[in-house]
Amino acid sequence: MTSSPSKYSSQNPNSVVISLATPEREHQAWWVFGAASFLVSVPVFFQAPIVRLFPSISLLLTLVWVVLGWFLYRRSQTRWWGDLILGFSWSWLAGSIYWGWFRWEPLIHLPIEAVGLPFALLCLWRGWGKVGNYFYLGSLLGTAITDVYFYLTDLIPYWRKLMDVDPALASPILKSALAQMQTPWGLSWAVVLVNLLLGITLCALQNPKLHWWAFGGAVLSTLVVDSLFWIAAYFA
Numbered sequence: 001m002t003s004s005p006s007k008y009s010s011q012n013p014n015s016v017v018i019s020l021a022t023p024e025r026e027h028q029a030w031w032v033f034g035a036a037s038f039l040v041s042v043p044v045f046f047q048a049p050i051v052r053l054f055p056s057i058s059l060l061l062t063l064v065w066v067v068l069g070w071f072l073y074r075r076s077q078t079r080w081w082g083d084l085i086l087g088f089s090w091s092w093l094a095g096s097i098y099w100g101w102f103r104w105e106p107l108i109h110l111p112i113e114a115v116g117l118p119f120a121l122l123c124l125w126r127g128w129g130k131v132g133n134y135f136y137l138g139s140l141l142g143t144a145i146t147d148v149y150f151y152l153t154d155l156i157p158y159w160r161k162l163m164d165v166d167p168a169l170a171s172p173i174l175k176s177a178l179a180q181m182q183t184p185w186g187l188s189w190a191v192v193l194v195n196l197l198l199g200i201t202l203c204a205l206q207n208p209k210l211h212w213w214a215f216g217g218a219v220l221s222t223l224v225v226d227s228l229f230w231i232a233a234y235f236a
Helices: 023-053 055-073 076-102 106-126 130-152 156-163 171-181 184-205 210-235
Strands: none
Touching (some): 023 055, 023 076, 023 130, 023 210, 055 076, 076 106, 076 130, 076 210, 106 130, 106 156, 130 156, 130 184, 130 210, 171 184, 171 210, 184 210
């Protein structure tokens, strides 16, 4: 291979292969990992207040992410950034739809979050946008594991109550949810699923391809986002 493996190949601009044998290439991989981790947490801090008050604006902002992603993707110097943002736009779209209009019903949370799954799988089948689509799949997997925990520990009733109460009155509900999580059953499943997320992340980071680092960053950052719920419940 004559070109640097840390760049998109000129023959196939959607294929990114890196080797971590040099500091430069390792630096690039960690940039992708960090960016993916950050983008998973963006909806919690930035999208949440917008979608609660102005869901239509949040939905329209999806177009901004798509335009920005496509603009960056068309340039070789910023292609993986654009790729990642295009994948993130699916997460933003799903979050806007669910948290804007359907947040009271947990049963349809995962199906709505998976709104971009057919498109992502089609793109991967065609070899398009691997970094962004693997990021989206990692984010979706982390969401699925979190939802499984909510079902296994019977936290769904608390979810519904939180979505139907004024935030100022949420403290008793959060404390009751925390008590449910601190039971032997709740703690046991927390340990199992945390280790599952960590194991998936470590497996992803063993692969030198850039899209796997985006996948790993998205999966691992799920733990950070989930921990916010624990912290909020503890200090409620």
